Amino acid sequence: MxxxxxxxxxxxxxxxxxxxxxxxxxxxxxxxxxxxxxxxxxxxxxxxxxxxxxxxxxxxxxxxxxAPGFVDPHAHLCEPGGEHRETIASGARAAAAGGYTALCAMPSADPVVDDPAAVGFAVAAGRRAGGARVFPAAALSVGCRGEQLTEFGEVVAAGAVALAEGKAVRSTLLMRRALDYAQSFGVPVLGHCEDPWLAEGGVMHEGVVSTRLGLRGKPAVAEETGVARDVALARATGGRLHVQRVSTAAACRLLRRAKNQGVRVTAEATPHHLLLNHEALEGYGTEHKVDPPLRPAADAKALRQALANGVIDCIATDHSPRHYDEKEQAFDDAPFGVVGLETAFAVLHTELVLGGVLGLPTLIERMSPGPAGALGLPGGSLEPGRPxxxxxxxxxxxxxxxxxxxxxxxxxxxxxxxxxxxxxxxxxxxxxxxxxxxx
Ligand SMILES: [Zn+2]
Structure with a gap:
């Protein structure tokens, strides 16, 4: 018995x-x-x-x-195809070590997660991992090629909790269709909102530091126009848009206005965009090479204010594992991205809570119910009956x-x-x- x-x-x-x-x-x-x-x-x-x-x-x-366990709305786990950088199991355990009990895994594996079998693989590997729960997002377009939408109904039935491209969706028409179509399945579209033409070839923020270093920059207006387009499409379709890794003050202003107007939009920011700025690149250190790039200090300050007042709903790590050799390349050639699952709470608590920007309950809100609500994931509360x-x-x-x-x-x-x-x-x-x- x-x-x-x-x-x-x-x-x-x-x-x-x-x-x-x-x-x-x-x-x-x-x-x-x-x-x-x-x-x-x-x-x-x-x-x-x-x-x-x-x-x-x-x-x-x-x-x-x-507190309710943290929920990361944006992590890259690299499996299949990049197991030397991260697996679903190692990522789920790293997440647990950072206080996360759930994460949304981006479809940016190789091959990309764009069909029900690939989604099912991620769900099963996540269950076996014995760490944080893993909720996969599926690719928005087949092969993330930006041409043809994936079968939203099939990938959602297999366990996908959101649709994401991992890069800007170049076609405005395809993005409109995605926001429209995703509504039938009750999932959000995760937007890497950026104008691909303005951003093309940039390896850091376009500004005085990029000029001094002789590196090609991505201007802040690339994000502003990208967010403006996708917010307009969300308004027009009634679809649910979640703006990933906001980095600029201009994007925060657009988001505040959109939310005030009742557009169904949520947004995330990363610890590195909240705490660091483009001057960190003075030494050409590739550990500061991220996408979107670190911005000027005024943008980071605006992001912190937006996080405190709720225009930014949640913290995302954009956990992007890279092999040592990849990041050892020359700055122009090194890949973008930083890992963040094991450091997010510690750096934010140190700088934002002890630094007087926001209280501990607010930080917990932005790391648990905030992201759970934005993506419609379970978790985020200690209410009786919840896991x-x-x-x-x-x-x-x-x-x-x-x-x-x-x-x-x-x-x-x-x-x-x-x-x-x-x-x-x-x-x-x-x-x-x-x-x-x-x-
Ligand atoms: Zn990402």
Missing amino acids: PDAGGARLWIRGGRVVDPAQGLDMRADVLVEDGRIAAVGEGLAPQGDSGGAGEGGRVLDATGLVM ADVVLLDPAHRWTIDPSAFLSKSRNTPFAGFRAVGRAVRTLVAGETVWSLED
């Missing part, structure tokens, strides 16, 4: 921060059969017995923050970011050596610990 009590877990004595329910209080969390059963004071058995006598376990969270996807955070933990300790297979980060305060110390998916700092 199964012991029903064996599936009980109390997480005791922490500060529960659950923005979706407006909770910020000292409380215990009771987990039963992988789901949140209750949140409240004095739920857990007292003493050190661990509740063993009552057929359950107790996790002591004194001094820690208990027990929980992160325990130690906001006082001091550590130095060391890429050699990453669970990700790749090390390309601009935050190596960053002295962080705050860290995810335990991550639970469906009530089971999938990562712990102690282990």
